[in-house]
Amino acid sequence: MQHAVHNLGVPHPAHVHCNNLGIAGNIDTAIATIEAAEGVPIHFAHIQFYGYGTEGEKGLSSGAPRLVEALNAHPNVTVDVGQVLFGQTVTISGDVLRQFDGRKAASPGKWALYQGEGNGTGVVPYKYKSKSFVNAVQWAIGLEIFLLAKNPWQVLFSTDHPNGALFTRYPEIFGLLLDKDERTRWLDKLPEAVREVTNLAEIDRELTLSEFAVMTRAGPAKLLGLTDRGHLGAGAVGDVAVYTEQSDKVAMFDRASLVFKDGKLVVRDGQITDITWGTAFHATPDYDSAIERRVDKFYGDNYGIHPEVFDVPEGIAGREGRFAKLPGTTS
Structure with a gap:
């Protein structure tokens, strides 16, 4: 699958969910899978849930340092974190x-x-409960992955919404990444045993706004092949969020001063001023048309249906412009 996606020129590499999700010791599985990729582009979903070691009295610890070491050694690998948040x-x-x-x-x-x-x-x-040892270790591991990574283009922001946390909680996580004092305040409320099996208390790094922009905007756009967004250069569509600088980063990101979508103002001072609609992008790479006969036969023999039942018609959205092809992948 990796080689097929890569050779077809699909921008986003194979999107992998590792084995042994949520199981102590699965850091070994994650690293083995990274090495098995053998240099071919690969993306790992919600990697925090595969970052667990077995150290400590409870048999659960942070594997983030080992995971990030593997990431640093394999530039073909990208991940999104799957940060969890209490609540x-x-x-x-x-x-x-x-x-x-x-x-x-x-x-x-x-x-x-x-x-x-x-x-x-x-x-x-x-x-997720702050008094839970397991939940607190999960929380710390996600933040460690963000903060230990050398290359922000490899580590993209996510909460695996809604599994780790709702997207409406993003500003709280942004504050934790940009403000060490905020992390310390949260850490002080967690079970003491968490400090013994994690590394977060020793990490002084605060993400810069540039690194933060890469992890949340430019990196995802590049990974998806969206060349007209994720930057402010010529030809960009004009998706821009403007924030007023504040020492309280949670409050800063909780209420955008201005938001432009496709160059149109849609939010002012945290209030919606106009309704806009997004676009679903899809890749259409060139392929050998002879495969169509084989696919038709496969679905007919095994399921008694034609593969066209999986097509998504343009009219399903009830409006024009709902779907668009990724640039550079149109045959």
């Missing part, structure tokens, strides 16, 4: 068996699982 959220995943196992920790105690023909999904509410 209520809900986990949603197509990994039905993992969600079935996670139902025991549902908070509140309602969950829904569906298993269809070879696929399904699981929705399990979950509350």
Whole structure:
């Protein structure tokens, strides 16, 4: 799959979910998978959930230093972090068996699982607690990955929304990355045992605004092949967020002074001034058309359907311009 995606010229590399998600010791799995890529571009989703060592009395520790060391040694690898944040959220995943196992920790105690023909999904509410040793270690590992990485283009911002935290909580995480004193205040409220198996208390680094812009804007745009956004140069579409400098970074990012979408002002002083719609991008690389006959036969023989049932018609959105092709991938 890696080689196929790379050779076809699809901008975003194979998007990998490692084995042993959420299991102590899975840092070994993550590193083995990084090495197995053998230099071919690869992207790892919510890598925090694969950054767990086995040190300490409780058998759970931060593997972030080992993980970042592997990242630094493999420039073909990109990751998004999957930062968690204390509070209520809900986990949603197509990994039905993992969600079935996670139902025991549902908070509140309602969950829904569906298993269809070879696929399904699981929705399990979950509350990350600052007094929980496991949750606190997870929180620290994500921040360590952000702060220890040498190349911000390799480490992209995410909370695996909503599994780690809702996107509405982003400003709180931004504050933690940009302000060491803010991290210290949070750390002081966590179980003492967390300090013994993590490294966050010893990290003085604060991300610069330039590094932050790469992790949250320029890096994701580059990875997705979106050459007309993620920068302020000629030809950019004009997606711009403007913030008023404040010492309190959480408050600063919680309320944008101005937001422009496609060059149009849509937010002023934190208030929406105009409604705009986004665009769904898709890659259309060249390929050998002979494969179509094989694919048609495969779906016919195994499922009794034609693959066109998976097509997304332009009219499904009820408005024009909902979909667009990535530049450089159109045959």
